[in-house]
Amino acid sequence: MSKLALHHFETLLWIARLGTFRAAAERLNTTQPAISARVREIETQLGTALFRREGRGVVLTARGRQLVQDCEPLLAGFERVLLEASGYAGATGVVRIGAGEIAAATCLPAFVAEAKRDLPGVTLDVTLELTARMLQNLFAGTLDLVFLAGPVADPALRLVPLGGVKLVWLASPAVVAAGGFGRPLTVWSLGQQSPLHRVMRRSLERQDLSWRSIDHCSNVQTIIQIVAAGTGAALLPETMARRAMAEGALVEVLEPPAEGIEFQAAVRADEGDPLVLDLFERASRHRIG
Structure with missing residues (x-):
């Protein structure tokens, strides 16, 4: 197992979440050939196929699903320990945020200012969308944290209220x-x-x-x-x-x-990235209006 490193398992998890090597490459800020090479290294080391092609995307094999299930909490725990040990000051990465226009004109600027002050190494990628589109992208894994006009209720989401507008x-x-x-x-x-x-x-x-x-x-x-x-x-x-x-x-x-219209911040219920969860907790302290 000495040939495998954390980036191999991180690659595996993002392909599983996003469904394509290309999407995982964009999320991890690398190239599609690099992602393919990592998958080959994992499969060679383990001696089994982890993905099979289905249309333009890929799906996990039974062995691949088990490996993702076993590795995801371990990787999230390891990342959380490192971030907490540094007080999140050394956090890096890209977090993709969706917001409606009303949120963008009210609570979003203060949220972004706080995040950039406390997490200078983190890149925030903010997209303005309507609620329906944001939910699609959140479930598809192309957004990590969203500011929604609601109310929205879904067991696949973790939600926190942000107040409302008249x-x-x-x-x-x-x-x-x-x-x-x-x-x-x-x-x-x-x-x-x-x-x-x-x-x-x-x-x-x-x-x-x-x-x-x-x-x-x-x-x-x-x-x-x-x-x-x-x-x-x-x-x-x-x-x-x-x-x-x-x-x-x-x-x-x-x-x-x-x-009026009530607003909520949301992440996926199964979100395990400690950086995304930290930003979600920060979002809960901000209010629309």
Whole structure:
């Protein structure tokens, strides 16, 4: 066994999690040929195949599944001991974080500032996505930690609440002066799978309002600009629309809904990387709004 090192087992675990040699190479900041070479070294040393090709990906053999099951807690424990011994000051690696636009405009900057102050050797790769897409990427292993608009409930996730935001119905002063929802308006919202869109539809239905159309944009700040220009109305997070309201560019056009949007930080329930778990614990101390 002297030919095998920790990086061999780390490679094995990431291929098992992500499903392809290419994805594991990206996660470990190396090349696909290097990953293939490590797998060959493990299989040669053990005298058995650990993966079989299936389509464009790979799946573990029975022996490979057993090896992953046995090694994963050992590797996680070893990494945790080293990180705790150094107070995490020497931590390195890339952690991929997903966040919605509302989280990115509220709690994410303070979280990132704390992480970079305490973990200077860690690279943070932040992607802005809608909740549905973030969940797909988290389960696929291409994201490690996410800030979700929810609520989300899934036994495959470890979740912590981050608080919520109040929502307000806004339009330009000209639209309100012309009668607001007294005539059919264009309503702007995020995509249909977003929690904001679902609250918006429920609010319209409860007030028995008519509208010309529901148009979509993937960016809240752009929706704010569109509505401020006099094109319809939108249900918006008060925290993000506060400046436009203070400047008089947007005013309330309807009573706000009683429900807001709650946020959560999430990792996979089986996440064993001590660095990801440390960042998850740090995320729990930050609040939306």
